[in-house]
Amino acid sequence: MADIIIKNGYILTMDPSLENIKNGVVVIEDGRIADVCENTEETADTVIDAQGNVVMPGFVNTHTHAGMTLFRGYADDLALSDWLENHIWPAEAELTASDVYAGTRLACLEMVKSGTIAFADMYFFMEEVGKVVESSGLRAALSYGMIELWDEEKGKTELKKGKAFVNEWNGKAGGRISAMYGPHAPNTCSKEFLMKVREQATVDNAKIHIHVLETEAELNQMKEQYGMCSVNMLDSIDFFGPDVLAAHCVWLSDGDMDILRNNNVNISHNPVSNMKLASGIAPVTKLLDRGANVCLGTDGCASNNNLGMFEEMKAAALLQKVDTMDPMALPARQVLEMATVNGAKALDINSGMIRNGYNADVIIVDMNKAHLSPLYDVPSHLVYSAGSSDVRTTIVNGKVLMDDYRVICMDEQNVIDEGRDAAEELISRVDAKK
Numbered sequence: 001m002a003d004i005i006i007k008n009g010y011i012l013t014m015d016p017s018l019e020n021i022k023n024g025v026v027v028i029e030d031g032r033i034a035d036v037c038e039n040t041e042e043t044a045d046t047v048i049d050a051q052g053n054v055v056m057p058g059f060v061n062t063h064t065h066a067g068m069t070l071f072r073g074y075a076d077d078l079a080l081s082d083w084l085e086n087h088i089w090p091a092e093a094e095l096t097a098s099d100v101y102a103g104t105r106l107a108c109l110e111m112v113k114s115g116t117i118a119f120a121d122m123y124f125f126m127e128e129v130g131k132v133v134e135s136s137g138l139r140a141a142l143s144y145g146m147i148e149l150w151d152e153e154k155g156k157t158e159l160k161k162g163k164a165f166v167n168e169w170n171g172k173a174g175g176r177i178s179a180m181y182g183p184h185a186p187n188t189c190s191k192e193f194l195m196k197v198r199e200q201a202t203v204d205n206a207k208i209h210i211h212v213l214e215t216e217a218e219l220n221q222m223k224e225q226y227g228m229c230s231v232n233m234l235d236s237i238d239f240f241g242p243d244v245l246a247a248h249c250v251w252l253s254d255g256d257m258d259i260l261r262n263n264n265v266n267i268s269h270n271p272v273s274n275m276k277l278a279s280g281i282a283p284v285t286k287l288l289d290r291g292a293n294v295c296l297g298t299d300g301c302a303s304n305n306n307l308g309m310f311e312e313m314k315a316a317a318l319l320q321k322v323d324t325m326d327p328m329a330l331p332a333r334q335v336l337e338m339a340t341v342n343g344a345k346a347l348d349i350n351s352g353m354i355r356n357g358y359n360a361d362v363i364i365v366d367m368n369k370a371h372l373s374p375l376y377d378v379p380s381h382l383v384y385s386a387g388s389s390d391v392r393t394t395i396v397n398g399k400v401l402m403d404d405y406r407v408i409c410m411d412e413q414n415v416i417d418e419g420r421d422a423a424e425e426l427i428s429r430v431d432a433k434k
């Protein structure tokens with residue numbers, strides 16, 4: 001007997017070797033997808049009727065600072081340097097472990113509700129993030145954000161903290177958690193420090209998560225300091241490889257794109273954050289044309305201001321169209337791949353497709369809605385018309401985290417209340433310091 005059978009749904013497999021099934025069945029057993037077919041004789045403890053729904057792989061959000069939900073709407077409409085240096089960093093200086101716990105719970109609640117099954121996080125007090133991920137049932141690739149700022153002593157303690165986190169958390173929660181090294185960016189960490197991080201990551205067999213060329217200011221600073229851009233500098237120290245997740249990558253030359261592609265670097269595109277902070281437009285179409293693995297991320301809630309992947313997909317598609325002045329650029333199907341298949345590849349998890357043997361990380365999207373009728377083309381609706389609140393059911397590792405709009409893995413109202421309380425106290429501490 002199977003654990004879960006989802007029947008009568010439109011199965012959007014995202015598997016290039018398996019066509020979508022108009023009225024199909026997904027069988028889940030021991031955390032894995034055991035069968036994808038038109039009919040089954042199999043029985044299960046839980047049978048979900050997905051009539052009028054789309055059954056698809058859940059989203060992978062490849063760049064977040066989950067705890068920053070506490071700063072949602074706190075400092076908007078500012079330039080990135082002003083935003084970060086005068087508002088966010090002073091506020092983060094007051095953050096406590098319990099704040100990050102509350103903020104991350106709020107983030108995980110939002111992700112479960114909006115169909116995200118895994119996320120790549122870079123922040124502080126990462127043990128708290130680990131605890132929240134472990135109890136929520138989600139998957140995550142977690143990294144302690146190391147900010148060295150050309151201070152050798154600080155660099156040593158930062159790397160030590162990063163390493164302690166990697167050693168303790170890599171592979172935790174039955175493999176749902178992986179731990180990465182998180183050097184913040186090439187303009188906040190020295191070349192020497194980045195070399196040490198690269199070496200340590202190889203020794204520990206851990207991946208690396210880093211911001212790369214998010215702004216023109218970073219590009220200019222790097223040129224002044226090293227006589228070359230971030231990508232060339234990182235390439236000169238053999239930093240790149242398929243184990244690197246580079247967020248943003250907005251200010252790339254054609255040569256940079258070749259370097260990223262040739263080194264199989266995973267690129268997390270964050271269009272909403274890039275638009276909100278006016279960072280620029282990443283050359284996504286060119287990267288994809290080269291065969292680079294480009295996935296999607298929301299960035300933190302202070303620059304988005306939510307963690308919804310539906311919005312992110314739509315923004316990604318529209319932004320490429322207007323940038324290239326080509327309405328055929330980044331079509332719906334391709335942007336869905338970025339949000340699922342490519343994200344799973346970046347985090348090296350067997351998710352992102354509805355395929356036999358893959359992780360049972362499945363979402364059910366309710367299409368029986370006014371704004372989703374009529375329905376001609378499923379990918380088109382998912383990218384251009386659907387929204388986070390259309391997700392009905394979220395399953396991760398074969399466990400139902402949200403069942404028919406009811407969150408099971410946590411107490412929803414409690415998480416909202418505690419997040420709000422933590423934010424209020426945090427900001428009053430910040431104000432008191434002014």
Ligand SMILES: O=c1[nH]cnc2c1ncn2[C@@H]1O[C@H](CO)[C@@H](O)[C@H]1O
Pocket residue numbers: 065084088089092122123124144145146184211214273299300303
């Ligand atoms: O868009 C961004 N660019 C650069 N840094 C960011 C962005 N969003 C958040 N952080 C910052 O990165 C650190 C994570 O450890 C935090 O300081 C967070 O505020």
Ligand SMILES: [Zn+2]
Pocket residue numbers: 063064065211247299300
């Ligand atoms: Zn970021």
